[in-house]
Amino acid sequence: MNIQRAQDIYASKEMISVHLDGKPVWIEHVDVDNGMATVQLGSSPTNTHTVGVERLEEQGH
Template identity: 75%
Template sequence: MDIQRAQDIFASKDNIAVHLDGEPVWIERVDAANGMATVQVGSRPTDVQTVGVDRLEEQKR
């Protein structure tokens, strides 16, 4: 995924499925300057990771 798409998904009011290494994630923050995103993995609010947006995959319907 590119940084612009990550920002679009983060700003969207729609529920857009995103995965990291096959696991569903919620984008909590996008750091455009560094190409990074902070994501919550699955439904575990304590499992938060900061990863390169290039590792995120949007799940097409």
Template identity: 70%
Template sequence: MDAQRAKAIFDSPEMIAVKLEGKPVWIEHVDVDNGMATVQVGSDPLDTQTVKIDRLEEK
């Protein structure tokens, strides 16, 4: 995924499925300039990771 698409998903009022290494995630923040995103893994709001946006897949 590219940074602009990640930002569009983050800004969208719709729920768009995104995965990180096959696991469902929610995008919580997108840093377009650095190509990074903070995501919540699964349903645990305390399980967050900051990852390169190109590791995210839209499903």
């Protein structure tokens, strides 16, 4: 995924399925300057990771 698409998904009111290493995640924050995104894994709000947006995959596209 590219940084622009990550921003679009983060800003969207729609529920867009995004996966990291085959696991569903929620985008919590996008760091445009560094090409990174903070994502929440599963349903635990404390289970977050910051990863390069290129590791994120939009499902259904």
